[in-house]
Amino acid sequence: MxxxxxxxxxxxxxxxxxxxxxxxxxxxxxxxxxxxxxxxxxxxxxxxxxxxxxxxxxxxxxxxxxxxxxxxxxxxxxxxxxxxxxxxxYNIEIEETERTDEEKEQANERESMYLVSEFAQKYFVETLWETEPGKAIGLTYFKERGFSDATIKKFGLGYSLDQWEAFTKAALEKSYQLEFLDKTGLTIVKEQTDGTSKKFDRFKGRVMFPIHSMSGRVLGFGGRILTNDKKAAKYLNSPESEIYHKSKVLYGIYFAKQAIAKEDNCYLVEGYTDVIQMHQKGVENVVSSSGTSLTPEQIRLINRLTKNITVLFDGDAAGLRASLRGIDLILEQGMNVKVCTFPEGEDPDSFAKNNTYEDLALYLEENAKDFIQFKTSLLAQEAANDPIKRADTIRDIVNSISKIPDRIKKEVYIQECAKLLQISEEVLYNTLAQIDKKDRVEAGKKLKQEQKAFEVVKNEPVVEKVDVLYELERKIIEMLLLYGDQKQEFEDLVLKENEEGELALEPEVVEAKVYQKVYLDLQEDEIEMTNDHFRNIYYMLIGDLNEKEEFTVNGFLSGLDQEMVSEVSSILMENERYMLHDWERKDIYPKEREKGVAQLVGETILTLRCNLIRARIQELQSQTEGRKEDNSEVLEEIMNYLRLNKLLNAKLNRVLS
The missing domain is CATH 3.90.580.10 (Zinc finger, CHC2-type domain)
Incomplete structure (x- = not known):
């Protein structure tokens, strides 16, 4: 704990x-x-x-x-x-009691897999730096790639011994369960016909590249073999597991995220060493899809940090045209794409290794082309003087433009494409319209198929009734959170008879803290919150505001469970929703609530009273229905409540029918 x-x-x-x-x-x-x-x-x-x-x-x-x-x-x-x-x-030392064996057993499956992966990463690092084979084979390889000691340690690179069970035995000796070694794919377990199982290390004899989540947790590994074994794959990744989904992970994202946000651009490369070499050279906003085809999930990871992606291709990349499909996916996500290719025979790894940071940064800046320019020049070269290929090229490029959700960007790219391909904009717009129509037809067919799969029962639209009591109780919690410890001048209303003998509400000014005013008013009227969540939060708030010298929302939240934290945050941030619309830029200036706190508190309490009075009136009226005995006392009580309700509503400037 x-x-x-x-x-x-x-x-x-x-x-x-x-x-x-x-x-x-x-x-x-x-x-x-x-x-x-x-x-x-x-x-x-x-x-x-x-x-x-x-x-x-x-x-x-x-x-x-x-x-x-x-x-x-x-x-x-x-x-x-x-x-x-x-x-x-934040470099805070953690004080905690030692976890017992029982607590370790109770850890959930995901956590157990994370723990196994983290142990594996440390084990491979130790093997690299502290064993003779690790230093002679693994470390030598990384040094030959040009990686410094600091870089090797930063990325957690390691080595797996060229032995069948070295890692597995070490893990089992440390009490890690074979079940989770198997589920993470670190150990391959094969059942034998005699009922026993044979186990061996998946990454035997490979240099290891740990794959981190955006928060830095080890999800899986990539391993590169260093021998010329034709039967073995050059690169081997961890299999899909509960914690590792290769389509949702980008290699290097943990080390690149801050640089991506700062530079407002992300370089996308193909391999692990591309990422590490560029990072070491000083270009840190770089990630890799780890040899897999780019996926929408991976693009959305980048989209959280920036709208701009620059895709880096090898100078002699095989299947470059096939790689362009990834660009269409990026465009579909509404992102801006540039493409940069390296000189023939070079890739991001080799180019970064053989050039200074200044030369690398300058090359990337000068050679990064807008995707439409890049794709047009590439496909136009392939088409040469063949009219049919040229027509296919134009359609291919317009198809990419059709993926862009922004209509203005589409139009700009159509104009650019027309200039580069020396073709009329009208033809390109017509082609774009045909593609869009086809997409709409296919989307319509898909929708119909989905509708056929379900029996749709048409019902009259249900208009949700606003729960006034819920909204008022929510508002009271919001006021206590925002202004609870503020001192205000309130106008109390005292019910008195005037000179004509009629009941009237006379104002009296009192000074109090907001939480004191709310608490005393609710106590006086014997009002109890009807919503369980709000009632619990209310009493905790009153307690904190009354007992603590300095009340802070952050301090209050730290004592709540996560369900309450979510509820309280929703209440507080609802107050900020209007800021999303940038009203000030439209010369609209919303009223600052702090300037009318006393009025807000007073009106909310009055409205709550009116609501409860109406509920009481309805309750009393239901008592008179069907009764044969004398109802005069009940009717007199109803009349008193009606008069009070009228007075309160008059104070709120509301007209009752």
């Missing part, structure tokens, strides 16, 4: 905007930050971060919370994992 002292220190030290900034590209928006949702495939920002309140809200998915909640949602960490991650990031 992690000590309460450590947890408190983590909450006090961690800065939400810094932590989320490692995963999402944030831009200043007033006193807050905004960015694209990391949980949905959106193209307009709806993700808000409040540095003052230290909470975030994703309006597109409905998720929200504090810094720990973000790591639990985004990285699928457990609560202790999130605390450990933050402690490591």
């Amino acid at each position: 992690i000590s309460k002292t450590t947890i408190d220190q983590v909450y006090e030290t961690a800065r939400l905007e810094e932590v989320i900034g490692d995963f999402v590209q944030l831009k200043k928006s007033g006193s807050n930050f905004k960015g694209l949702s990391p949980f949905t495939d959106e193209r307009t920002p709806s993700f808000m971060v409040s540095p003052v309140k230290q909470i975030w809200k994703d309006f597109s998915s409905g998720k929200g919370g504090n810094v720990v909640a973000f790591l639990m949602e985004h990285e699928h960490f457990t609560y202790p994992e999130a605390i450990r991650y933050l402690a490591k990031k």
Whole structure:
């Protein structure tokens, strides 16, 4: 268990905007930050971060919370994992009791696989640096590639001994279970006919490249064989598992994420060594698809950090045209794409190794072409003087343009394409229209097929009724969170008889803190919150505001469970939703609530009273229905409540029918 002292220190030290900034590209928006949702495939920002309140809200998915909640949602960490991650990031020493064998057994499957992977990474590193074969074979290979000691250590590169069970035996001796060695693919287990099992290391005799998640956890490995064994694959990756999905992972993203966001551009290469060599040379905003075809999930990883991708191709890359399909996928995600090829015989690894940082950066800047220019020149060369091939080339390029969701960008690219291919814009627009029509027809067919798969029952649209009581209770929680410890002058309403003998509400000004005013008013009216969540949060809030010298939202959230954290964050960040629309740029200036806190509190309490009075009136009226005995007392009570309701509504400037 992690000590309460450590947890408190983590909450006090961690800065939400810094932590989320490692995963999402944030831009200043007033006193807050905004960015694209990391949980949905959106193209307009709806993700808000409040540095003052230290909470975030994703309006597109409905998720929200504090810094720990973000790591639990985004990285699928457990609560202790999130605390450990933050402690490591901010160099906080963790105080905790030793985990028992029973607690280790209770760890879930994913965590067990992570632990096995992390042990493997450390084992391969130790083998590389501390064994004779590791130094003679593995370290020599990395040195020949031009990697420095610092780079080798930074990327966690290692070596797996050329022995059948070296790693597996070491892991079992450390009490790691064979089940999880098998599930991560580190060990291959084959059942024998006699009921026994044979086990051996998957990465036997290979140099090892650990593959990290965006948060730095080891998900799997890539291993390169160094012998000329024609039967063995040159590169071998971990198999798909509960924690490793190659289509959703980019090699180097953990080391590149901050540079990508800072440079607002991501270089995409093919291999592990391309990433490492360029990173070592100083170009750190580089990732690799690890030899697999680029996937939408991988593109969305980059999209969280930047809208700009530069794809780097080898000078003599085989199947370059096939690789262009990845560009269409990038365009579909609404991103900006450039392409850069290296001189013949060079790749990103060799070019970075043989040039200075200045030469590399200059080359990338001068030779990165817009995708339409690159694709046009490449395919036009292939078509040469063949009219049929030329027509196919034009259609191919227009097909790529059709993938772009932004209509303005489409038009700009059509105009550029017309100039480069020396063809009329009208022809290209017609071709684009044909492609779009075909896509719509196919989408329509797909929709019909999906509709046929389900029996659709047409019902009259149901108009959801607003739960007034829920909204009012939610508003009270919001006021306590935002302004609870502020001192205000309130106008209390006292019910008195005037000179004519009629009941009237007379105002009396009192000074109090917001939480005191709310608590006393609800106590006076014997009002209990009907929503369980709100009731629990309410009493915890009143307790904190009353007992603590200095109340902070972040401190309050640290004492709640994650379900309550999400609820409280949603309430608080709803207050910030209007900022997403940049009203100030449209010369619209929303009223600042702080300027009318007393009025807001007073009106909310009055509205709640009116709502409860109406409910009481309905209850009393139902008592009179069908009754034969005297109803005069009940009717008199109803009349009193009606008069009070009228007075309260008059105070709220509402006219009752």
